[in-house]
Amino acid sequence: MTLGPSALLPLPVAIPLVFCAVMLATAHLLPGRLPDILATLAALSVAILSGMIAVHAADGPLVYWFGGWEPRDGVHLGIGFGVDAASGWIAAFIGVLYVLTFIFAWGFFDRTHGHFHILMLLFLAAMIGFCFTRDMFNLFVWFEVMSVAAFALTAYHLEKSALSGAINFTVINSLAGFLMLGGIGLIYAQTGSLDFEGIASAVGRGGRDPVVAGAFCLVATALMIKGAIVPFQFWLADAHAVAPSPVSVIFSGAMVSLGLFGLAKVSAVVFAGSDQVQHALPTLLEGLGSITAILGGWMALLQRHMKRMLAFSTISHAGIMLTALGALSPAGTGGMLVYVVGHGLVKGALFMIAGILLATRASIDEIALRGLGRGIGPAGFAMALAGLLLCGLPIGVLDQGTRLVQGALWHQERWIALAAGAIGAGLTGAAVLRATGRIFLGLGPDPGDEGGAPSEDEREKANRPLWVMLGPCCVLLAFDVGLPASLIANATPEAASAFMHQPSVSAKAEGPAWLTWISVALALAGAGYGLFRTRLPKLVIRPLRATQSVPTRALELLHSGLIGDYAAWLAIGVALIASILAVS
Amino acid sequence: MSVVSNILPYAVAVWLFGAGLYGIATSRNLIHLVGCLGVCQSATYVLLLGLGYRWGSIAPIFYDHPPGTPAVDPVMQALVLTDIVVGATLTALLLVLTIQVYKRSGSLDPEKLRPMRARQGSDRAEGSDRGHDGKRTVL
Amino acid sequence: MTPRIRVALLALAGVVLLPGAAAVITGLPPFGATIAQYGERINAITPEARHVANMVSAINFDLRGLDTLGEEFMLLAAITGTVVLLRGRRGEGNTERALRRPGRAVIPRSEAVVLVCRIAGPLTALFGLYVVVHATVTPGGGFQGGVILASGTLIIYLGEGYAGWRDAVRSHWLDGLEGGGALLFTLCGLAPMLTGAAFMQNIMPLGTFRDLMSGGLMLVENLGVALAVAGGFTQLFLEFMEETREADELDEPGEESA
Numbered sequence: 001m002t003l004g005p006s007a008l009l010p011l012p013v014a015i016p017l018v019f020c021a022v023m024l025a026t027a028h029l030l031p032g033r034l035p036d037i038l039a040t041l042a043a044l045s046v047a048i049l050s051g052m053i054a055v056h057a058a059d060g061p062l063v064y065w066f067g068g069w070e071p072r073d074g075v076h077l078g079i080g081f082g083v084d085a086a087s088g089w090i091a092a093f094i095g096v097l098y099v100l101t102f103i104f105a106w107g108f109f110d111r112t113h114g115h116f117h118i119l120m121l122l123f124l125a126a127m128i129g130f131c132f133t134r135d136m137f138n139l140f141v142w143f144e145v146m147s148v149a150a151f152a153l154t155a156y157h158l159e160k161s162a163l164s165g166a167i168n169f170t171v172i173n174s175l176a177g178f179l180m181l182g183g184i185g186l187i188y189a190q191t192g193s194l195d196f197e198g199i200a201s202a203v204g205r206g207g208r209d210p211v212v213a214g215a216f217c218l219v220a221t222a223l224m225i226k227g228a229i230v231p232f233q234f235w236l237a238d239a240h241a242v243a244p245s246p247v248s249v250i251f252s253g254a255m256v257s258l259g260l261f262g263l264a265k266v267s268a269v270v271f272a273g274s275d276q277v278q279h280a281l282p283t284l285l286e287g288l289g290s291i292t293a294i295l296g297g298w299m300a301l302l303q304r305h306m307k308r309m310l311a312f313s314t315i316s317h318a319g320i321m322l323t324a325l326g327a328l329s330p331a332g333t334g335g336m337l338v339y340v341v342g343h344g345l346v347k348g349a350l351f352m353i354a355g356i357l358l359a360t361r362a363s364i365d366e367i368a369l370r371g372l373g374r375g376i377g378p379a380g381f382a383m384a385l386a387g388l389l390l391c392g393l394p395i396g397v398l399d400q401g402t403r404l405v406q407g408a409l410w411h412q413e414r415w416i417a418l419a420a421g422a423i424g425a426g427l428t429g430a431a432v433l434r435a436t437g438r439i440f441l442g443l444g445p446d447p448g449d450e451g452g453a454p455s456e457d458e459r460e461k462a463n464r465p466l467w468v469m470l471g472p473c474c475v476l477l478a479f480d481v482g483l484p485a486s487l488i489a490n491a492t493p494e495a496a497s498a499f500m501h502q503p504s505v506s507a508k509a510e511g512p513a514w515l516t517w518i519s520v521a522l523a524l525a526g527a528g529y530g531l532f533r534t535r536l537p538k539l540v541i542r543p544l545r546a547t548q549s550v551p552t553r554a555l556e557l558l559h560s561g562l563i564g565d566y567a568a569w570l571a572i573g574v575a576l577i578a579s580i581l582a583v584s
Numbered sequence: 585m586s587v588v589s590n591i592l593p594y595a596v597a598v599w600l601f602g603a604g605l606y607g608i609a610t611s612r613n614l615i616h617l618v619g620c621l622g623v624c625q626s627a628t629y630v631l632l633l634g635l636g637y638r639w640g641s642i643a644p645i646f647y648d649h650p651p652g653t654p655a656v657d658p659v660m661q662a663l664v665l666t667d668i669v670v671g672a673t674l675t676a677l678l679l680v681l682t683i684q685v686y687k688r689s690g691s692l693d694p695e696k697l698r699p700m701r702a703r704q705g706s707d708r709a710e711g712s713d714r715g716h717d718g719k720r721t722v723l
Numbered sequence: 724m725t726p727r728i729r730v731a732l733l734a735l736a737g738v739v740l741l742p743g744a745a746a747v748i749t750g751l752p753p754f755g756a757t758i759a760q761y762g763e764r765i766n767a768i769t770p771e772a773r774h775v776a777n778m779v780s781a782i783n784f785d786l787r788g789l790d791t792l793g794e795e796f797m798l799l800a801a802i803t804g805t806v807v808l809l810r811g812r813r814g815e816g817n818t819e820r821a822l823r824r825p826g827r828a829v830i831p832r833s834e835a836v837v838l839v840c841r842i843a844g845p846l847t848a849l850f851g852l853y854v855v856v857h858a859t860v861t862p863g864g865g866f867q868g869g870v871i872l873a874s875g876t877l878i879i880y881l882g883e884g885y886a887g888w889r890d891a892v893r894s895h896w897l898d899g900l901e902g903g904g905a906l907l908f909t910l911c912g913l914a915p916m917l918t919g920a921a922f923m924q925n926i927m928p929l930g931t932f933r934d935l936m937s938g939g940l941m942l943v944e945n946l947g948v949a950l951a952v953a954g955g956f957t958q959l960f961l962e963f964m965e966e967t968r969e970a971d972e973l974d975e976p977g978e979e980s981a
């Protein structure tokens with residue numbers, strides 16, 4: 001067929017699959033470190049190939065038809081991959097994240113005969129397929145491969161909490177898969193196609209159609225479950241808190257944002273022609289996103305188990321990404337895509353620091369670890385930097401994404417989303433900075449509300465020198481801070497337009513600079529309050545504590561960890577989305 | 585065809601999903617819960633096969649019938665085949681988790697199984713927690 | 724949340740969703756009236772384009788082969804996950820003693836069962852092979868056939884007992900079978916690219932319509948799937964059965980081998 005750059009498209013998916021199959025077939029023969037080396041090489045090749053694809057896709061989206069089944073007479077017969085520059089760069093970012101995670105986990109899983117690496121590489125291949133595909137059912141297949149690999153990786157510790165976290169994760173995400181499949185069935189029956197473009201043109205031809213709206217409702221619910229949006233967020237904290245730290249790096253850094261990436265693609269490309277869906281989206285995404293951003297941030301501040309805290313912080317940032325999508329403009333979506341990368345880099349680094357604490361200090365509990373971080377100062381610096389970046393310190397990729405998102409929202413005068421985003425980012429930053437102060441400086445002897453939060457003793461194998469773990473973490477932060485801003489600023493508008501299949505517009509809006517500083521100030525104030533509460537006058541503390549404690553208990557009660565509750569919330573969420581669609 | 589047969593398979597799919605979800609929400613046994621998840625999934629089978637069906641058509645295999653005979657939608661059948669594999673993988677994984685949960689806690693009741701709980705007692709005495717090595721994950 | 728509140732929430736959601744579901748159902752084409760254009764087109768062109776009679780196999784292995792590749796690796800992920808999670812506690816060794824439930828009598832296996840299983844086992848395996856090789860002309864295929872092949876090994880276990888079966892079947896052979904089959908399938912995708920064709924493009928001779936040897940590359944892919952599925956499901960069975968054996972020590976040595 002083609003020998004151009006398009007011919008590269010199947011490779012980032014196929015190469016990890018080949019590595020998986022070979023590693024499984026020879027599992028009992030593989031000596032010691034070979035799985036580590038093979039997995040790192042596979043991830044590296046994925047990163048490089050995806051980067052090459054992204055560079056080529058800058059001139060226009062690349063399309064590849066599997067089996068040579070090109071569309072005939074307007075009917076899409078086979079499965080296609082369609083890659084624009086943004087999808088390519090996201091895939092390259094995922095590849096880089098995996099390379100660094102494999103280095104971080106070097107030797108950590110040495111007694112599993114490479115089974116851990118097989119699962120991780122399958123996870124990687126599924127994520128790349130999810131980014132590249134332009135076929136609804138193929139999207140579902142990669143969605144499920146991603147889920148199945150993730151379920152197994154979550155329960156790896158086999159602790160009671162790990163098992164129940166994994167069960168919650170599995171059940172809720174399986175339901176997500178079924179809903180998505182139902183949605184795909186509906187849209188296929190109505191439009192007679194599974195290809196993104198094929199569906200989009202049929203949807204555009206058909207006017208207001210309850211079947212299209214129903215299909216969107218189901219597919220969007222599934223992707224929001226993956227993206228941990230309120231009221232579907234419950235599984236995330238249970239699962240991310242108990243997964244081994246290298247796995248959590250991938251979960252928070254890539255998997256959750258990919259759910260929203262999929263939502264962005266589906267709503268901008270597949271359902272672009274449905275006025276009903278497009279009218280419902282701003283309200284829906286802004287509303288749910290704002291609630292998610294604040295709830296996640298608030299819950300993060302109330303945690304003492306560091307991985308659980310970071311999990312809630314991921315929920316908060318997923319909410320911010322969702323509000324960005326709600327702008328429905330290339331500026332908002334472009335900002336969201338940059339935000340995905342920046343957030344992945346910073347959150348990945350933070351989970352690596354959690355892993356370092358688990359390995360070298362044998363605990364993950366903020367209060368138990370108080371002052372114990374003194375021997376590993378560099379990790380403390382990294383954590384403080386990551387905390388500041390998370391709340392909006394104006395340098396680096398994450399900040400650039402934040403400002404693009406805020407610009408798009410500011411332009412459309414969406415004050416609620418702007419405020420929720422700033423507060424959410426501030427609260428998560430406060431949580432991370434408070435933990436840094438407590439662990440590495442020994443501050444905050446008297447815990448506040450976080451003292452009553454769930455926690456558990458946990459430890460990870462300490463078989464690696466500190467620099468092997470700290471190195472990848474610093475590389476992630478260096479990527480975030482060091483990537484040239486002009487490069488991203490120049491590429492983003494065009495890439496976002498291509499991603500949304502819209503004509504390119506050069507208008508680029510940025511939010512006011514003071515908005516990010518508000519988040520930083522909020523974070524510092526929150527962390528300061530957490531650490532120096534005892535030194536404040538009683539007059540200040542009492543009202544603060546009163547307003548804090550009651551909602552805290554209520555929220556903690558909602559996150560009960562019971563699968564039955566989560567299923568009920570899931571139904572409520574679907575009903576909510578359906579009613580917003582119905583009234584628009 | 586009557587109104588009932590026009591919508592019956594779709595209504596059954598909705599009913600199955602609702603019934604499965606009800607089962608998941610109220611389940612007191614993990615194996616029962618896995619079964620309920622299977623019920624939810626069978627809703628997708630019914631929906632997909634129903635959407636791909638056409639009266640008076642043959643199965644999409646042109647061995648005894650010549651090509652060109654009206655046949656039902658082969659795409660839906662292929663999708664259901666994939667869906668069945670999804671079901672098999674999920675059931676296997678969930679049953680593994682169930683076995684491990686039972687070994688660890690001696691109970692199959694999801695209500696008794698909570699991911700992580702608040703610690704009992706004072707936290708300033710963190711040293712005392714370290715004593716129970718049996719309770720710790722050692723990896 | 725008490726179960727009562729939970730059910731109330733579910734009922735509330737159901738009441739809200741019911742009109743929506745009704746609107747969607749009435750908006751759909753009536754059941755059995757028509758099928759989508761995509762499926763119609765495949766039924767029309769594939770017998771001639773690929774010389775195969777079974778459209779579902781043509782979709783699974785050719786038109787939408789990538790989905791099946793993903794599905795194959797989903798199975799591989801589930802089985803790898805099962806192995807990791809079950810062995811995490813137990814370790815890899817296998818012990819001789821089966822777990823016995825106190826108070827339950829141990830009934831010896833009757834000769835009739837042994838005989839029936841010895842007859843049925845090979846027959847089931849043969850039937851599995853038959854289903855595998857007739858993928859393109861009958862409602863068979865690698866997945867269905869692979870599962871039947873795996874159940875053949877299960878019948879052998881019923882007849883011969885677990886200990887003997889466990890000695891005969893080595894876990895790493897099954898790994899090899901599973902990984903090898905998946906590798907074969909992936910290579911069927913990559914190999915055509917070496918000739919300049921597309922991933923998984925059917926460049927082999929297509930054979931004659933309604934013949935066992937029709938479909939070209941599909942036959943090889945089908946074989947890969949059959950191997951992987953047979954190996955995978957036997958592995959799954961073996962790992963679950965191993966759970967019924969008595970643990971060597973009671974101090975859970977698996978904790979450290981995770």
